[in-house]
Amino acid sequence: MNKNIGFIGCGNMGSAMISGIVKAEIVPSDRIYVCDHHENNFDKVKEYNVNTTTNVIEMVQKVDILILSVKPYVYESVISQIKEDIKKDVIVVCIAAGKSIEQVENAFEKKVKVVKAMPNTPALVLEAMSAVSFNDLIEEVEKEEILKIFSGFGKVEVVKEELMDAVTAVSGSSPAYVYMMIEAMADAAVKQGMPRKQAYVFASQAVYGASKMVLETHQHPGQLKDAVCSPSGTTIEAVGKLEETGFRSSIIQAMDACYEKSKRMK
Ligand SMILES: NC(=O)c1ccc[n+]([C@@H]2O[C@H](COP(=O)([O-])OP(=O)(O)OC[C@H]3O[C@@H](n4cnc5c(N)ncnc54)[C@H](OP(=O)(O)O)[C@@H]3O)[C@@H](O)[C@H]2O)c1
Incomplete structure (x- = not known):
């Protein structure tokens, strides 16, 4: 150019x-x-x-x-x-x-x-x-x-332009929420015995791969989630706990806060 x-x-x-x-x-x-x-x-x-x-x-x-x-x-x-x-x-x-x-x-x-x-x-x-x-x-x-x-x-x-406040919440600021999730995942892995450096690689590659699955398979994220959850398995135990502790609601509330703050800054 x-x-x-x-x-x-x-x-x-x-x-x-x-x-x-x-x-x-x-x-x-x-x-x-x-x-x-x-x-x-x-x-x-x-x-x-x-x-x-x-x-x-x-x-x-x-x-x-x-x-x-x-x-x-x-x-x-x-x-x-x-x-x-x-x-x-x-x-x-x-x-x-x-x-x-x-x-x-x-x-x-x-x-x-x-x-x-x-x-x-x-x-x-x-x-x-x-x-x-x-x-x-x-x-x-x-x-x-x-x-x-x-x-x-x-x-x-x-x-x-009216979508820009929503964009701020969903992509402008969202790397921060994802880094927090990776950090928390790594903390748990360290708690369970994995060396810290290895824990960051495992957590971040899992997030990267999951994102790529959504983008490249075009399957609904719920469908991809279901495919990881075997009946009476380990993943559904984790999913149940995430629901119990308000994981999804927490993300929606955080993004609403981000959106409202962006609107107030005008
Ligand atoms: N960070 C993100 O993830 C992200 C994502 C999307 C959009 N944005 C937007 O990008 C913009 C910058 O954010 P940022 O996170 O990059 O902020 P930042 O890291 O604080 O960078 C701003 C830079 O501008 C310098 N600066 C401040 N006043 C200046 C002036 N009068 N003349 C020349 N340079 C000056 C600052 O220097 P000092 O720090 O030394 O004062 C700093 O180096 C913001 O408007 C933000 O909303 C950021």
């Missing part, structure tokens, strides 16, 4: 996306510009030979696609710093939880091309799940470019 891509914020999500874009060779690394207010935050991307700077104005003047990868509460101050200096046709990509296209447009105080996107940190290993929505200024060819960037480091779907 013949475009310069800029990032403001080189934290967890920004660096994961940068890593994914470089590994997937979406643009050469010398077309990636990264700005952060602290030099030491560039350590996360130093292996990729991207351009780094603490001078945000200098950076935004060079980029065609600008990804705002700072926390939601600094969006307004970052936008007010750069709004006079962005290129005329720049595409601004907002990845902040709870921020809407309209809020970003208002912060720029002028018509600007805006993409609302919600990626997740598995971008780092090219296994992100991302959703994108476009404002009406984005042309078809630009939509293709944005989809190419996001599909380079995982799966991407175009969704209506």
Whole structure:
């Protein structure tokens, strides 16, 4: 792709996306510009030979696609710093939880091309799940470019913007819940005598394989669960205990909390 891509914020999500874009060779690394207010935050991307700077104005003047990868509460101050200096046709990509296209447009105080996107940190290993929505200024060819960037480091779907709070709960934040489950599974295995390092491999490969089964067999997750549960067997004992202790309800409540928080952040 013949475009310069800029990032403001080189934290967890920004660096994961940068890593994914470089590994997937979406643009050469010398077309990636990264700005952060602290030099030491560039350590996360130093292996990729991207351009780094603490001078945000200098950076935004060079980029065609600008990804705002700072926390939601600094969006307004970052936008007010750069709004006079962005290129005329720049595409601004907002990845902040709870921020809407309209809020970003208002912060720029002028018509600007805006993409609302919600990626997740598995971008780092090219296994992100991302959703994108476009404002009406984005042309078809630009939509293709944005989809190419996001599909380079995982799966991407175009969704209506009103679904973005649900996306935040189901894929943006959900790696955290899965890591908690893997940690708990490993703790139990350690309790039962397995060495810690081996326990993480067993737990995470089981989760990875189960996810792949859902994605690749297209069977209902309940059907796949039933296939693991033999009559009077070990798995149904575990399933019974999970139901008794509110496993499913706990996940639904957690995702509702995430969704509501995302809605409140507007
Ligand atoms: N993390 C996720 O899994 C995830 C998933 C989907 C979407 N998101 C969204 O991605 C965005 C970034 O999240 P994150 O988890 O990557 O946060 P993060 O790790 O805190 O990264 C933000 C980075 O921006 C830097 N920064 C803060 N203010 C700045 C400024 N004025 N100019 C330049 N750099 C600045 C921070 O530096 P210091 O830390 O040194 O201040 C940090 O390096 C958020 O809007 C979040 O909603 C995150």
